[in-house]
Amino acid sequence: MDWAQVFASRQSRMKASEIRELLKLLDQPDIISFAGGIPDPALFPTDAFSEAFADIFSTAEGQQALQYSVSEGYKPLREWLAQQMGEIGIPCDLDNILITSGSQQALDYLGKLFLSPNDTALVTWPTYMGALGAFNAYEPHYDRLDPASNRTADDYRATAEAKGGAVKFAYASVDFANPTGMTMDRRERQGLLDLSEALDIPFIEDAAYQSLRYDGEPQPSVLAMEIEKRGTIEDCRTIYCGSFSKTLAPGLRVGWVVAAKEVIQRLVLIKQASDLHSASLNQIAINRVARATFGKQVDLIRKTYSARRDHMLAALEREMPDNVSWTRPEGGMFIWVTLPQDIDGADLLAESLKTEKVAFVPGRAFYADSANGNGIRLSFSCALPDKIDEGIGRLGRVIRQTSAQT
Structure with missing residues (x-):
């Protein structure tokens, strides 16, 4: 063969x-x-997870943990996440949240949702290699996303059209980025939003490290900034990707996406076709431990x-x-x-x-x-x-x- x-x-x-x-x-x-x-x-x-898993199987919840579940994710976990998002300036409800198998799966789904062959994705130089790996399967071109540059939306658009496609989204990790460790300030974040609006494209905010600030001035989430301007998440183009991998347990592969309901509904369809839903047992355990010890x-x-x-x-x-x-x-x-x-x-x-x-x-x-x-x-x-x-x-x-x- x-x-x-x-x-x-x-x-x-x-x-x-x-x-x-x-x-x-x-x-x-x-x-x-x-x-x-x-x-x-x-x-x-580990002690908190050991206790959580033991408690799960000592109750009727143990059967639920081993059963098929809804594609959107475990409801109590999404409720907790909605509360957490609200605390960082991102008011949303359950229908704005999808649980994924780590934020890496979220990047793959977003590539699948937006990219056709020869389209262009705007990424920082350098950028997270896992994002490139996720997007590469959908055969895009890449262009340099630099909030400090003087490039215009028309320039980005013309470059993408010359390569046979269109600019489909901008992607960046704005807090302690992998690989540089650098953080964008509020002016740079606003520049990303302004460019995304001028191009009429989504902005994917990779927030995997957002909780890991040690010093310096805290910066608002890009999605929080956009909600502050527009009043509701439903009018926002920013898509927020979070993860428990850097805080609780990477091996359980639990992440989440927060976005306008129209985007989440499309991602749910991809989830259903891909793996039906993220592991129920892992979501239930993460919910228990997050509520107790996050x-x-x-x-x-x-x-x-x-x-x-x-x-x-x-x-x-x-x-x-x-x-x-x-x-x-x-x-x-x-x-x-x-x-x-x-x-x-x-x-x-x-x-x-x-x-x-x-x-x-x-x-x-x-x-x-x-x-x-x-x-x-x-x-x-x-x-x-x-x-x-x-x-x-x-x-x-x-x-x-x-x-x-x-």
Whole structure:
């Protein structure tokens, strides 16, 4: 069987995630890894989940947890989310919320909903590689989304038309973005809204890290800003994607989408055709744990990750050569390091693994055009202080050695 002849054209756009591959290194005891952008499992509320699962199966709810359910998601969980959304300036009701299998599934569904082959998606440069992976299957082109640029809507529109399609949406993570760790200020967020309105397209707000602010001035959600202007979510173009993966438990794969009802209704149809509904048991357990411990859990994560971020920033200041720079995030899990132009992150990774046993994510994978190879992403969420000191010291050494050879 010649399988290649029957694969859909979109298959050629699907590529293995560099992060997924690098996660395999976590099982090697001699590797110091700053690669995986994953929560520290030592901080998971395991006792709360153990109690929740036991309670579920000690009541009639246990039968419900093992049964088919509605595609929109577990009603009590959506009720809790509606309350939480209201507290951050996003008043909505149950029909504005869809539960997904992590926010990654939400990105896939939104790509399926909006993109036809040769359409254009506007994304930041760099951007979350998982978003590129989700959108790639629908065969789009990409254009650079930069709220500080002077590009006009007409320019974006003409560029998309020249490529055989239309601009369909803008996508960004505006809080502690993966991979840079950077946060957009209110003026930049308003610029995204203004551009989206001028192009008459949706704006997809990836809020996976929104709860993980450690310092700095809190910024309003883009959807909250738009609701403040328009008065109701039903008149808004912003689509908010949230997740419990960074706060409670990534393994349970529970995320959510908040948007105008017309959008949610379309996404529900995609959900029904895709997997019917997210796992009932996981949703019920998340609902119980979120109601009991969410605030306490977020406080613990903020305290722990904030200290690790500070430790890594201090180590970078101490160990990096003068021709290397890096971001200073106010939250999240990541620091973006910019290397000299003549050092490629992928080449540096190969040398680092070979000689220093330090892992990180090369930056090229975060660019839709695979350019800008001199960036690397470091994650501090799972790094203990002694490993940060040792690993950043080794990384500084291999960068100096590589610089001397180029």
